[in-house]
Amino acid sequence: MESPAFEARRQAREATSQADQSAIAYEHGVGANLYDADGNRYVDLVAGFGALALGHANAAISRAVASQMERLPLALGDVYATQIKLDLCERIAALYPEPDARVMLGLSGADAVTAALKTAVLATGKAGVVAFSGSYHGLSYAPLAACGLAEAFRAPFAAQLGEHVRFTPYPAGDSALGGSLDSVRGALEGGDVGAVLVEPVLGRGGCVVPPAGFLPALRALCDRHGALLIADEIWTGLGRSGAWLASVASGVRPDLVCLGKALGGGLPVSACVGSNAIMRAWGKHGGTAIHTATHFGWPVACAAAMATLDALEREQLPARAAEVGSRFIAALREAGFDAQGQGLMVGVVLADASAALSVSRRLLGEGWLVLTGGSQGNVLTLTPPLDIDAALLDAFTQRLAAAVHPER
Numbered sequence: 001m002e003s004p005a006f007e008a009r010r011q012a013r014e015a016t017s018q019a020d021q022s023a024i025a026y027e028h029g030v031g032a033n034l035y036d037a038d039g040n041r042y043v044d045l046v047a048g049f050g051a052l053a054l055g056h057a058n059a060a061i062s063r064a065v066a067s068q069m070e071r072l073p074l075a076l077g078d079v080y081a082t083q084i085k086l087d088l089c090e091r092i093a094a095l096y097p098e099p100d101a102r103v104m105l106g107l108s109g110a111d112a113v114t115a116a117l118k119t120a121v122l123a124t125g126k127a128g129v130v131a132f133s134g135s136y137h138g139l140s141y142a143p144l145a146a147c148g149l150a151e152a153f154r155a156p157f158a159a160q161l162g163e164h165v166r167f168t169p170y171p172a173g174d175s176a177l178g179g180s181l182d183s184v185r186g187a188l189e190g191g192d193v194g195a196v197l198v199e200p201v202l203g204r205g206g207c208v209v210p211p212a213g214f215l216p217a218l219r220a221l222c223d224r225h226g227a228l229l230i231a232d233e234i235w236t237g238l239g240r241s242g243a244w245l246a247s248v249a250s251g252v253r254p255d256l257v258c259l260g261k262a263l264g265g266g267l268p269v270s271a272c273v274g275s276n277a278i279m280r281a282w283g284k285h286g287g288t289a290i291h292t293a294t295h296f297g298w299p300v301a302c303a304a305a306m307a308t309l310d311a312l313e314r315e316q317l318p319a320r321a322a323e324v325g326s327r328f329i330a331a332l333r334e335a336g337f338d339a340q341g342q343g344l345m346v347g348v349v350l351a352d353a354s355a356a357l358s359v360s361r362r363l364l365g366e367g368w369l370v371l372t373g374g375s376q377g378n379v380l381t382l383t384p385p386l387d388i389d390a391a392l393l394d395a396f397t398q399r400l401a402a403a404v405h406p407e408r
C-alpha cells in the first residue's frame with residue numbers, strides 16, 4: 001500500500017546491517033512513551049522527528065485542537081483569516097529579535113524554506129543561493145535544490161532543479177571554519193547570490209554544532225554582499241537546541257527564520273518570519289497574493305501551535321533542554337561515546353551505517369526508539385520530548401553501552 005521506496009529502504013538497511021529491519025506500527029503514545037500495535041512499549045527518543053516537543057498526546061494541545069475543530073475547522077487562508085491565525089502570527093513575530101516582524105505560515109518545513117527563498121529573490125532581485133554540505137531543508141523543489149545531505153535526494157530530479165545553488169562546506173570544527181567561510185565568500189563575490197541558507201546546527205546531518213564564530217561571520221558576509229541570511233530553525237528552533245532560536249542565541253539576527261516541526265505539537269504548521277523591511281517586498285506584486293495554499297493558516301494547527309508555545313513558555317522548556325541536554329551529552333561522553341549536539345538534539349557517532357542500524361535495532365528490541373542520521377548514516381540521532389524525565393536519559397546511556405558492545 002505504501003510507496004515502494006519504503007520497502008526498498010528496508011531491504012537496503014537489512015543488507016547494510018545484516019539485521020532484521022522490519023517496521024513496527026505505532027498505536028498510541030503518552031508523553032515520552034510509545035506503544036506499538038502488538039502492545040510493546042518504547043521510550044521514544046525520536047519524538048516524531050523532533051516535532052513532538054511536548055511528547056505524545058499532550059492534553060493541552062488535544063483540548064485546543066478539539067475545541068478549534070468544533071468551532072471552525074477551516075477559514076479562507078489569505079482572503080479571510082481566523083483570529084487564531086492572526087494571534088499565532090503575532091506570537092511568532094514576537095520571537096523575532098526586532099519589532100514589527102512579519103510572518104508567512106505554511107504546513108511543512110519545506111513550505112517555510114520555500115517562502116524564505118522566494119522572499120530573498122523578491123527582496124534582493126538575486127536568484128543565487130548558498131547552501132551547505134550535510135544540510136537538509138525539506139524535499140519540495142525549492143528546498144530540494146539546496147539539499148546538501150546526500151546527492152541521492154537531488155540526482156533523479158537534477159534536470160528540474162536549476163543551477164542557482166552553490167554548495168559550500170559546513171564547518172564541523174574550528175579548523176574547518178576558515179575554509180568554509182572562504183568558500184561562502186567566493187560564492188558571494190559572484191554577485192548573484194541573494195540568500196545564504198543555513199541550519200544553525202545540522203539536524204539530519206548528524207547534530208553537528210559549528211564553531212561559535214560561524215553564524216556571526218556569515219552575517220557579516222551577507223551584509224557585505226547584499227544577501228539575506230536565512231536561518232533554517234525548523235529543527236533547532238523552539239527549544240530543541242536549548243534556546244528559542246539558536247541563531248539569536250549565537251549572537252546573530254537572521255533576516256529570515258524558518259520554523260516548523262515543534263511548532264504544531266504534532267500537527268502540520270510552519271512559519272517564515274522576518275523583518276518588515278524585507279517582507280515588504282511581497283507587497284509590490286500587483287495586488288495578487290502570489291504565495292498561498294488552501295490550508296495555509298489552518299486554524300486547527302494554529303490552535304495546536306498556540307497551545308505548544310504556551311507550554312514551552314510556561315514550563316521554560318528551551319532552558320530546560322539546554323540544561324538536561326548538556327548533562328546528557330556529558331554523560332554519553334563520560335561513558336566513552338563520541339557524542340555531539342546542543343540542547344536535546346544529540347548525535348552519537350558510531351563506526352559506520354551498519355553499526356548504527358544494528359545498534360538502533362538492538363535498542364528497539366529493548367524498548368528504546370532511536371533514529372540513524374548523518375551524511376554517512378553513522379549517527380544515532382536522539383530528539384526526545386523536551387520535558388522527558390532526565391532519569392530516562394541516564395538509563396539510556398547505560399543501555400547504549402550494552403547495545404554497542406553486545407559481546408561484552
Ligand SMILES: Cc1ncc(COP(=O)(O)O)c(C=O)c1O
Nearest residue numbers: 108109110136137138203234235
Ligand atoms: C532543518 C530542517 N529544515 C527543513 C525540514 C523539512 O521539514 P518538513 O519535513 O516538515 O518539510 C527539516 C526536516 O527534517 C529539517 O530538519
